[in-house]
Amino acid sequence: MIKLHARLSHRTDAEPFVARIVRNLQNTVDRNREILLTNQTETMVPGFRGYLMVSHTDDSSTSDSPIWPLPAELDHLAEGDVVRISPRSGEIWVMYRRASTFNSMLVTERCNSYCVMCSQPPKVANDDFLRAAYLEAIPLMSPETRELGITGGEPALLGNGLVELLNACKTHLPQTAIHILTNGRLFRDIEFCRALSSIEHPDLMLGIPLYSDISYRHDHVVQADGAFDETIRGLLNLARFQVPIEIRVVLHRDTVDRLPQLARFITRNLPFASHVALMGLEMMGFARANLPALWIDPADYQPQLRAAVEHFDRHGMSVSIYNHQLCVLDHDLWPFARKSISDWKNEYLPECDRCAVRADCGGFFASSSLRRSDHIQAIEAAASI
Numbered sequence: 001m002i003k004l005h006a007r008l009s010h011r012t013d014a015e016p017f018v019a020r021i022v023r024n025l026q027n028t029v030d031r032n033r034e035i036l037l038t039n040q041t042e043t044m045v046p047g048f049r050g051y052l053m054v055s056h057t058d059d060s061s062t063s064d065s066p067i068w069p070l071p072a073e074l075d076h077l078a079e080g081d082v083v084r085i086s087p088r089s090g091e092i093w094v095m096y097r098r099a100s101t102f103n104s105m106l107v108t109e110r111c112n113s114y115c116v117m118c119s120q121p122p123k124v125a126n127d128d129f130l131r132a133a134y135l136e137a138i139p140l141m142s143p144e145t146r147e148l149g150i151t152g153g154e155p156a157l158l159g160n161g162l163v164e165l166l167n168a169c170k171t172h173l174p175q176t177a178i179h180i181l182t183n184g185r186l187f188r189d190i191e192f193c194r195a196l197s198s199i200e201h202p203d204l205m206l207g208i209p210l211y212s213d214i215s216y217r218h219d220h221v222v223q224a225d226g227a228f229d230e231t232i233r234g235l236l237n238l239a240r241f242q243v244p245i246e247i248r249v250v251l252h253r254d255t256v257d258r259l260p261q262l263a264r265f266i267t268r269n270l271p272f273a274s275h276v277a278l279m280g281l282e283m284m285g286f287a288r289a290n291l292p293a294l295w296i297d298p299a300d301y302q303p304q305l306r307a308a309v310e311h312f313d314r315h316g317m318s319v320s321i322y323n324h325q326l327c328v329l330d331h332d333l334w335p336f337a338r339k340s341i342s343d344w345k346n347e348y349l350p351e352c353d354r355c356a357v358r359a360d361c362g363g364f365f366a367s368s369s370l371r372r373s374d375h376i377q378a379i380e381a382a383a384s385i
């Protein structure tokens with residue numbers, strides 16, 4: 001698991017700042033928004049906002065100088081990454097990794113739902129600094145970034161703040177696909193949909209969860225009365241403005257039994273969705289706390305999963321299976337399985353080292369040590385065909 005937060009060796013009395021990592025001096029653009037990552041202590045190049053010293057344990061710079069030893073857990077930091085340093089609290093947060101294809105912006109931890117399996121349990125504190133930090137970070141990201149996620153909490157709670165972030169993405173990252181994870185409820189407001197679509201972002205997708213074809217069962221999963229109706233209204237409004245939509249279903253004991261019926265509901269009522277993602281459970285946050293009630297071995301829901309996938313496929317809807325190991329999926333479902341777990345929290349077991357399909361398998365969430373399928377087993381070369 002790759003660490004994205006660390007403690008700095010000392011604190012200084014200065015405001016938090018966002019900056020891009022520079023290793024090669026030829027790549028500097030604006031030193032006031034850059035941190036030099038260097039192992040040269042003697043010939044320190046002046047003018048950078050801060051300095052991170054590689055292999056430097058002598059922390060003699062305990063004054064107000066913005067010079068810190070690079071925390072060992074962040075030895076993955078590289079040219080073009082973007083970090084936020086909070087000198088007063090002595091913290092560094094890796095906001096963006098240039099080489100990763102799994103960058104996402106957690107723009108708020110507040111939410112209007114309270115899903116039983118939420119991996120990022122909502123907080124009520126004002127966290128407007130997150131939006132402000134990303135507005136600083138976006139111009140520092142590489143315009144060659146292929147994809148960037150926006151997540152929460154519920155990003156739509158930012159209202160115009162979300163529109164502002166999307167505008168910044170369009171301006172500074174015009175070739176980057178943006179994928180927003182939202183519960184869709186606030187898009188029941190047609191004017192909000194209009195504002196979002198008026199950005200005319202060239203490559204935008206909203207991932208919106210739907211957990212049942214029966215309203216009260218969806219409302220139970222998200223722990224919010226009326227959420228199903230609001231989400232459906234939001235989906236229809238977004239479709240009216242031709243905003244591309246992905247429908248997401250997290251698979252657990254409360255959602256798998258009616259998965260085939262949900263597939264029929266979606267193909268009949270929401271055929272405009274560009275993609276459907278059927279997702280394995282991440283055992284973090286509330287999912288961890290509610291695991292005894294939610295856990296079902298993926299091997300035990302293969303019939304429902306297969307029926308749903310075949311239904312979507314037959315009706316011409318693009319469908320993928322996320323967060324599942326190939327050895328627990330029916331072989332016929334393998335073409336639909338994607339390597340979807342973010343690289344920084346993706347792991348494999350020792351068993352996987354002798355598996356013929358390891359390179360194609362999505363592996364595990366780091367949190368899966370809590371509970372795994374009883375059917376994890378290395379695939380022999382002959383069976384992988």
Ligand code: SF4
Nearest residue numbers: 325327352355361378
């Ligand atoms: S043994 Fe490991 S690599 Fe092989 S299919 Fe299972 S989880 Fe994937």
